Amino acid sequence: MEQRQLGRTGLRVSHLGLGTLTWSRDTDEHDAAEQLRDFAEAGGTLVDTSASYADGGAEELLGGLIGRVVDREDVVICTKAGARHGTVDASRGSLLDTLDASLRRLGTDHVDLWLVQTPDPRTPLVETVSALRRAVDSGRARYVGLSNHAGWQVARAATLLGEDPGLAAVEAEYSLLQRGIEREVLPAAADLGVGLLAWSPLGRGVLTGKYRRTVPADSRAASPHLSGFVEPYLGSASTAVVEAVITAARGLDRAPLEVALAWLRVRAQVASSIVGARTPAQLRDSLNAEDLDLPPEIVLALDEVSAPALGYPERR
Template structure:
């Protein structure tokens, strides 16, 4: 699999990443092992997890498989910290919480460092410089090799990345930002992606298949074995089952038929090759599903197909994004 630099850093990662959102909850040890082996054998390196996935079980499961199934040196392990199971405070970006969470993650993963450590979300209750100092301390201590953020808005990303660049050699440059991005969710194109491109921060798209909807599996209803039918993820999929999403899915299916490939391949190739994108993070229920996603490696969409998909899925951006000459 082709490798790409993560932002403006020396870290190289596979251009498709393996997500572990359901590991330890809906995905057991055997299925997780099959997925990791399939991913590794295809040349995949980037495995993304978080301390809250499965209540910590996703990290623990990954830790059990690394070394026994796949060599640690062959993987780029990325995890996140900052989300908390507290209805009154969903995110905690304090230095104390983040560093304690990192130590707990390392214990579950069974490793003394992670390759990429990410702040899971912006915490308005904590000074941003305190949050970023935790990244500096983690990298300075060797517990993390690179640092990134996740779910930061455009101005939050710009402020964080600029702060880190203000003192070269003493602060850790942000390598990446992880955000939802697909043909069904192009909101990052308004401010986040332009900021990331300008500041040299690589984009790691989550839910690149529109939470599974872009595969076309929901066109005739909700399959009983799908995430949309599961108690834990039905609300996650539901927002993308409306009429507007249906028109985009239809366009993806038409493009796939014309290219003699699958809708999954079309949707994934589109987001993988967008400017600023480093590696879409793909989560799968089975190793067969993951293998289908990894088969996109050989596919590059023709320019006319990309233009057609761009047009049908184009988000509406008005002031201040539109050209002032038209006002």
């Protein structure tokens, strides 16, 4: 699997990342171990988790597998802080306490990449950034970044951090069904040399085409705790994009999800696309996209059908 440089840092990550949103809740230890083993054998290195996933359960499960399924030095661990129990708190004390708890659950003395999961309107960004700096200075995190933040916040944080330690990454939702970051986040990241990690590259599962006719009983959209996560993309606004992906897949004799991942892989700024598979079989489906290179005319057609609406001041 291709290893890509994360922004202007020296950190390299696999262009597919393994997400752990469902671990210890919908994905048990056996399936998680199989996922991690298959991912590592395919050359994957980046494993993305968070203190908020299953209230820390995902981190604990991952920590139990490191050393047993993969060696610590063979994985790039990215975890997040700032959102737990349905509340947002990116204050310095809360972030650093959460990081310490994450390290205990993961069974390591440092994470490779530590992100603030979501903006906190009650905490000044300068305070949040001070926690990122402290994490690096103390050796608890090698690199730091933001997740789900606006373009101006990315720019401000990068300015506050300066070149040392620097803002390494921004993690944001990015897919053929969600291209909003192209308005401001991507331009800011490109100008500042900040790497992009794309979460939900399959449009929360909708780009697989499995929701075209109905909601499968074993899908996220049928799950009591994830149905609200999928629902925004089940409406008519997504139909044209999903149908275009399916048409391209049929013409190439490939699966729709492979087309969706291949489209994202050619976006120059994307260091890694994080796939959150519930089962080992779903992960293997994503790994199968490795050898698919989309013809330029298909890339252009998908670009056009999924283009985000732009207005003032992005376009005038």
